[in-house]
Amino acid sequence: MGRLQDKPSRRLHFWREWLSPALFALLLTQFGATAVRVDGVSMMPGLRHGEMVAVPKLEGWAHRLGLGQYARGDVVVFKPPRVAADEWKRDWQGVPVPWAYRPYLIKRVIGVAGDRVRIRQGQVSVNGRALDQTWTQDFWRQEGCLDTASTEANSVQTGFVPGVQQAAEVTVPAHTVFVMGDNRSPGGSLDSRFFGPVDLNDVAGRAALSLWPILRQKQAAVPCRSADAKHQVSTSGPETWNWRALLPPAAFEMLDAK
Numbered sequence: 363m364g365r366l367q368d369k370p371s372r373r374l375h376f377w378r379e380w381l382s383p384a385l386f387a388l389l390l391t392q393f394g395a396t397a398v399r400v401d402g403v404s405m406m407p408g409l410r411h412g413e414m415v416a417v418p419k420l421e422g423w424a425h426r427l428g429l430g431q432y433a434r435g436d437v438v439v440f441k442p443p444r445v446a447a448d449e450w451k452r453d454w455q456g457v458p459v460p461w462a463y464r465p466y467l468i469k470r471v472i473g474v475a476g477d478r479v480r481i482r483q484g485q486v487s488v489n490g491r492a493l494d495q496t497w498t499q500d501f502w503r504q505e506g507c508l509d510t511a512s513t514e515a516n517s518v519q520t521g522f523v524p525g526v527q528q529a530a531e532v533t534v535p536a537h538t539v540f541v542m543g544d545n546r547s548p549g550g551s552l553d554s555r556f557f558g559p560v561d562l563n564d565v566a567g568r569a570a571l572s573l574w575p576i577l578r579q580k581q582a583a584v585p586c587r588s589a590d591a592k593h594q595v596s597t598s599g600p601e602t603w604n605w606r607a608l609l610p611p612a613a614f615e616m617l618d619a620k
Contacts, residue, residue: 395419396566397573398439400468403584403591404543404551405437407501408608409468410582411592414574415439415608422567432539434488434617435610436471437569440541443557445525468569469553473540480531481518481555484510484546494613498544507547507586514555515548526558537562547586569608577601 400413409415417439424430432438473479478489486493502508509515513522518540521528534540538559543551554560580599584591 395570398466398468398566398569401465401592403595404545404553405468405470406545406584406595407498407582408544409437409572410578411595412575413572413604415468415569416571416573417567417569419567421570422565425565425567426562431474432471432565432568433610433614434471434474434477435614437468437608438471438539438541438560438565439466439468439567439569440560440565441465442467442552443560443564445523445557466566467552469541469543469551471539472542472554473534473559475534475536475538477534477540478531479518479534479540481514482516482530484508484515486542488617491617494616495546497611497613499546502546502550505547505583505586507550507584509546509548509550512548515546518555519558520555523557526556532559534559539565547584549587572604572606572608575604578604 395416395418397414398417400409400411400415403411415437421430425432472486472493473488480487484495484499486495499508513520517528517530518532519526519529532540538561540554540559542553542555545551578601579597580602582595582597584595588594
């Protein structure tokens with residue numbers, strides 16, 4: 363009986379992990395968008411490891427050419443700056459490749475060109491206004507992981523990456539965006555606090571929709587400071603509809619309120 367049950371289980375695993383994401387990617391690329399798989403927990407609680415998001419191609423090209431711009435709060439997919447050597451990879455899906463490449467990352471835009479960004483005790487400020495981060499901090503506080511003491515919780519640039527000086531405040535240069543992950547635990551996200559603002563030429567586009575899985579369990583928990591956190595996320599509760607637009611949290615609109 364055990365052998366008879368193993369074969370359907372393997373087929374289901376193959377469908378979930380490989381065929382279904384590939385099918386979504388094929389369909390989306392034919393309609394002017396590409397599908398990107400979230401790798402890791404740097405965007406929790408909103409985006410979980412393994413989720414597939416849609417990135418419109420034309421919008422990304424337009425922004426690189428100076429037509430329109432990303433907004434604060436947008437979730438973007440990009441390649442890390444070349445100075446972030448630790449992010450370069452030499453394998454794909456665990457299979458070694460003979461060259462190093464910059465994998466795509468996914469983070470949230472905190473500041474656009476001309477914005478002054480500051481971080482102190484985990485509180486992010488943009489142009490002198492505190493950003494209400496309850497959309498993410500409440501989750502990490504409940505997990506017992508909220509970081510207010512580390513270097514990255516008290517510096518807009520940590521100085522850990524060669525060529526990127528430590529700074530308490532930075533003015534975002536032209537043609538770049540300042541990005542952070544929603545993970546507010548210690549070491550939870552490698553982002554602009556480490557490698558600096560991201561050039562628009564390295565941004566593939568905005569993650570507009572979450573497409574896969576169709577359903578997901580409502581609650582999720584993740585251990586603090588785990589080297590393999592993405593494989594240790596536990597979920598519970600009822601299944602909820604997961605297809606949704608990835609809109610900026612309302613707190614970002616308040617930054618422009620007079």
